Amino acid sequence: GQNIDQPTEMTATEGAIVQINCTYQTSGFNGLFWYQQHAGEAPTFLSYNVLDGLEEKGRFSSFLSRSKGYSYLLLKELQMKDSASYLCAVGDSNYQLIWGAGTKLIIKP
Amino acid sequence: IAGITQAPTSQILAAGRRMTLRCTQDMRHNAMYWYRQDLGLGLRLIHYSNTAGTTGKGEVPDGYSVSRANTDDFPLTLASAVPSQTSVYFCASSLTGGLTGELFFGEGSRLTVL
Numbered sequence: 398g399q400n401i402d403q404p405t406e407m408t409a410t411e412g413a414i415v416q417i418n419c420t421y422q423t424s425g426f427n428g429l430f431w432y433q434q435h436a437g438e439a440p441t442f443l444s445y446n447v448l449d450g451l452e453e454k455g456r457f458s459s460f461l462s463r464s465k466g467y468s469y470l471l472l473k474e475l476q477m478k479d480s481a482s483y484l485c486a487v488g489d490s491n492y493q494l495i496w497g498a499g500t501k502l503i504i505k506p
Numbered sequence: 507i508a509g510i511t512q513a514p515t516s517q518i519l520a521a522g523r524r525m526t527l528r529c530t531q532d533m534r535h536n537a538m539y540w541y542r543q544d545l546g547l548g549l550r551l552i553h554y555s556n557t558a559g560t561t562g563k564g565e566v567p568d569g570y571s572v573s574r575a576n577t578d579d580f581p582l583t584l585a586s587a588v589p590s591q592t593s594v595y596f597c598a599s600s601l602t603g604g605l606t607g608e609l610f611f612g613e614g615s616r617l618t619v620l
Contacts, residue, residue, distance in 0.1 A: 484549070492603070
């Protein structure tokens with residue numbers, strides 16, 4: 398079966414760095430996406446990786462290793478507004494997105 | 507403001523009733539999607555449409571139907587609601603299908619079936 402695994406919850410301190418991991422097992426691979434979802438709101442797009450390596454976008458970076466079925470989202474200089482759930486999603490061989498359950502990130506002052 | 511509008515934002519429904527969730531986008535996106543989000547589970551695709559006039563089944567299509575008469579509208583209908591359809595429903599769109607771009611989501615419709 399197809400599976401996306403990410404930690405259920407993480408806690409970090411304002412100003413620090415946090416890494417949220419995502420491992421996947423899917424039939425085929427057509428890109429990996431990260432979305433941010435604040436409580437009670439819609440998901441919003443953060444990043445897209447289709448080739449191995451690191452993609453940097455401001456305070457957020459996303460890494461992909463296709464051979465290991467592994468990605469991480471790195472958040473630097475954490476701010477209170479970064480408290481949200483982070484969703485990992487992988488495109489399978491049918492070009493459908495398979496979603497992880499999300500990682501709830503709690504930022505403490 | 508351009509984007510996706512869903513209605514209603516929240517609804518309580520008796521089991522067995524018919525319900526249509528509305529979704530409209532003004533971004534002229536070709537592809538549209540309906541997802542449900544349940545606690546502890548990832549978003550699950552119900553139905554999708556890659557272009558006006560075509561629809562396809564997602565991971566959990568049973569009990570739901572959709573239509574795509576034009577580019578802007580993509581309603582989701584529950585013919586006879588059951589308690590297991592209690593969920594938050596998100597409509598989304600992308601410029602094209604095939605995972606070539608980001609998804610834009612509506613604000614969600616919270617449905618409770620009693």
